[in-house]
Amino acid sequence: MVKNKVFICVFLYVFCWSLTAQNNQIPFSNLKIYNGNTHAHTIFSYSHGSHLKRSAGFVKGDKVLFIDSLFISRPKNKELKDNWDAFQGLPEKHFLEAKKAKYDFYCVTDHSQEEAFYPSGKNNTAWAIGKKQAEQASNQNFTAFMGVEHSENDSNNGRGHFNVLGASNYINAITPGVDIPYFYNWLKENPINKETNNPVVVIFNHPKKDQFNNWAYRDDEITEIITLLEIINNRKSKFDGFIAALDKGWMVSPVAGIDNHNYTDISEAESRTFVLAKNNTAKDILRAMRKRRTYASFDKNxxxxxxxxxxxxxxxxxxxxxxxxxxxxxxxxxxxxxxxxxxxxxxxxxxxxxxxxxxxxxxxxxxxxxxxxxxxxxxxxxxxxxxxxxxxxxxxxxxxxxxxxxxxx
Missing domain, CATH: 2.60.40.1930 (Macroglobulin (MG2) domain)
Known part of the structure; x- marks a missing residue:
């Protein structure tokens, strides 16, 4: 009788432990969690940022940007600070600060209409420098990306900003004729980086509820390229835009962009994009983003x-x-x-x-x-x-x- 009681007690203990262990399993523990920033601007986004100061005689309400005859974005009523490099620098400086702050990956996404990126194309000097610095900054513990923010600001066919990651090329967003339908067709023609064989990943940035022409021009092909949405921009939630996109049929996963126009915010920011990937490499991070294995958080860990x-x-x-x-x-x-x-x-x-x-x-x-x-x-x-x-x-x-x-x- 005692042996039976002991047997029953042991059985119940093992059963309950097994049930608890089963309930406490971490789903897909083979995938690692990597934290990073999917939206950042370096000195290549010269037209605005922490490196500039108001010019003498500046009055509240004065314009701070203008577009010139070459469709390049330039500062207006602002000038370079004497100590500008205490706030802003090249991509390599951003990557260095991100490493110090324990980011696993970091995406530079400078505006495609900036002077540094004129003329547009993969042979552009600033673009080549950014890609080379990203390559040099990457190692087994850190992945650096050189991308662009495609800012559609002046079209009658919808307005909104996109981040493009992993591409070998880019186009000026404010060139006449480059509207959202044009951009979507360009993405469909370039869904894969032929140099690296990595997927191109695109993000809807800081969306309002009815932005991007109320989420128009969606089809199955573009839905598999624009797979992410910036639900956190700096310290602000864009939840209404997230829900609007989902309800319009866009299959997007949330990310968080600091949207910093300096390198000083890198160590201070708490918001993060997290990616569930097999390894911390450009290929695995981009593939995980394409497969929508992300989450966004106001908490950095x-x-x-x-x-x-x-x-x-x-x-x-x-x-x-x-x-x-x-x-x-x-x-x-x-x-x-x-x-x-x-x-x-x-x-x-x-x-x-x-x-x-x-x-x-x-x-x-x-x-x-x-x-x-x-x-x-x-x-x-x-x-x-x-x-x-x-x-x-x-x-x-x-x-x-x-x-x-x-x-x-």
């Missing part, structure tokens, strides 16, 4: 990942009667009470929250295993995360948004 029906975040999955989510969220700053995770939401179309989960006791490391009935989900779902920060002056916002999972019909 928040660890997040989840799966739906055993498919990793960013995936397209088959329609099912129910969807089983395995969610892992951890903030390693265990001595900071505000970094404890207070809640997560499961969100679907139009920003509708279909389920909120609050732990009985808030903590830094969290695992959830939940099931959601298909009747509550439209074409996609995603997870948003709340920490324990209390905001008195502004409307509270989540600390992080994770890549959606889309439901295929």
């Amino acid at each position: 928040l660890e997040c990942r989840y799966s739906v029906n055993d498919s990793v975040m960013g995936s397209v999955i088959s329609k099912s009667n129910s969807y089983n989510l395995k969610i892992y969220v951890n903030d390693p700053d265990i001595n900071d009470y505000t970094d404890k995770i207070s809640k997560i939401d499961i969100v679907t179309s139009h920003g509708k929250i279909i389920k909120s989960l609050k732990p009985k006791m808030i903590k830094h490391q969290n695992y959830w295993n939940i099931s959601v009935d298909s009747k509550y989900i439209d074409s996609y779902l995603f997870v948003q995360v709340w920490d324990n920060t209390k905001s008195n002056n502004e409307a509270a916002v989540p600390v992080s948004w994770l890549a959606p999972v889309w439901i295929s019909n």
